[in-house]
Structures are given as C-alpha cells and as structure tokens.
Amino acid sequence: MDLGIAGKRAVVCASSKGLGLGCAEALAAAGVHLVMNARGSEALEASAEAIRAAHGVDVQTVAVDVTTADGQGALIEAAGDADILVNNAGGPPPGMWHDWDREDFIKALDANMLAPIALIKALVPGMMDRGWGRVVNITSQSVKAPIPVLGLSNSARAGLTGYVAGTSRQVANKGVTINNLLPGIHATDRADALDGGVVAAKGITLEEARAERAATIPAGRYGTRDEFGAACAFLCSQHAGFIVGQNLLLDGGATVATI
Numbered sequence: 001m002d003l004g005i006a007g008k009r010a011v012v013c014a015s016s017k018g019l020g021l022g023c024a025e026a027l028a029a030a031g032v033h034l035v036m037n038a039r040g041s042e043a044l045e046a047s048a049e050a051i052r053a054a055h056g057v058d059v060q061t062v063a064v065d066v067t068t069a070d071g072q073g074a075l076i077e078a079a080g081d082a083d084i085l086v087n088n089a090g091g092p093p094p095g096m097w098h099d100w101d102r103e104d105f106i107k108a109l110d111a112n113m114l115a116p117i118a119l120i121k122a123l124v125p126g127m128m129d130r131g132w133g134r135v136v137n138i139t140s141q142s143v144k145a146p147i148p149v150l151g152l153s154n155s156a157r158a159g160l161t162g163y164v165a166g167t168s169r170q171v172a173n174k175g176v177t178i179n180n181l182l183p184g185i186h187a188t189d190r191a192d193a194l195d196g197g198v199v200a201a202k203g204i205t206l207e208e209a210r211a212e213r214a215a216t217i218p219a220g221r222y223g224t225r226d227e228f229g230a231a232c233a234f235l236c237s238q239h240a241g242f243i244v245g246q247n248l249l250l251d252g253g254a255t256v257a258t259i
Helices: 017-029 041-055 069-079 101-132 146-175 189-202 206-215 227-233
Strands: 009-010 033-039 059-063 084-087 135-140 176-183 245-249
Touching: 009 017, 009 069, 009 206, 017 033, 017 041, 017 084, 017 135, 017 206, 033 069, 041 059, 041 245, 059 069, 084 101, 084 245, 101 135, 101 146, 135 146, 135 227, 146 176, 176 227, 189 206, 227 245
Parallel strands: 009 033, 009 084, 033 059, 084 135, 135 176, 176 245
Antiparallel strands: none
C-alpha cells in the first residue's frame, strides 16, 4: 500500500532504538524525511546513518533530553514545518505504591505527559495552518488495563491520554489527527529491563522469565519493532484521516477488553 506521505517531514522522539526506531524506519521506508531524537548521540547517529543508507531520505539528528526546556527548544527548532510528530519516551521504573515520592511523579510526568504536550503545542498549530498533520503518541497497554507495579507510568500516560482525547477533537477539522499507540510487550530494551526485575524477584533465568511472560500473551510471543513501526506509519498515512483520538492496542491480545 502506498501510504501517500513520501516527501513529508516527521519528528520521531526516542528513535535511536526500540519502538521509536521501528517507527522511524517504517516512515523512512514510506519516503518520509526524518528529524530523529534521542539522548545518546552515538546510538542515534548510527541508527540515522543506517536509515539514510537503506532508504535515501534526509535524516537530521537532535541529541537532547526532551524532558528539559532546552531540549524541547532545540528539537522544535530543528523540526521546522514538520508534518508528523511521533512522541515517545522510555517508561519510568517499576516499583510499589509506597516507593514513590513527589519527585518520582514529577519525573514521570515530565517524560511521559508534559514533554509530549509541549511538542504538540509547538508543532500542531503549523500543521493546522497547512491543513494536514499527524501526531502519534506511544503510550502503553497500561492505559487500558493499569499494571500495578507500573504506577508511575499508569499515572503519567493516563494524563496524556486524557489530554489527547479532548485536543484531538479540537484540531481534526483542520486535517490534523492525534492518536495513541498502546504497546504491550515487545522485544526491546524496556522488555529486558522488566524481565530482569522478574529474574531478580523470582530467582529464575532470563529465558524462563521471557517464557513466562510470553505464555500470558495470546499471540504466544513478544511483538517486534517492525510490526509496531508499520502500525505507526499507517496512522501517519493519508489513509488514516478519519481515525481521531483513538487508543490502538498492539499487545498480541494480552489486554482482555471489548473497547
């Protein structure tokens, strides 16, 4: 399928690896020029060069922490007249309800709610003026079914979801769509970290921890960054203009829900 977005320009946050990289790769394969962001410049530059070589698109890199005002400013300046924004950030660490203090929640909100909102506020007005735009926020399956040990993530991502629910309906008549992708377990560094916690808690091997988790997923496996990226690229395509304010689960069926 021709996604109809060749020549567009996309900002993809946290795209040096993992799900963000999957989104960047899929957009580049559709002919989209990229502004890739991550905190670590070495991995970011390596991923950007691989995408340039594979797809021949223009790729600009911005190695900053977008949870900071300076980082947001640098990325917004580099974005220019971006047509597409993919918000993404690693999730806060797991723990118990009594482990977290105010500063822990502030950090989670900065990364998983306030930074995405700042980028939306900066880039969506230009999209509205031009009559076309796409915003995809990578959140979590915990938005649909909160995960007890991920209380920080549950809280911050639910806040972003509420913001998007209203905002998306206020900008849709200008040709701009805002939607959320809700990943379950995918084969990324984040999954390794969570599985490592299970290893420590249960005294089992990493392979045993992964097998246990995979057994809870109806698809019987972890997701891949390629299939996640393909879903992101579709939401960014010309074909997705009637999808507004939705929360799309990509979890292999792990979340049991009717809506």
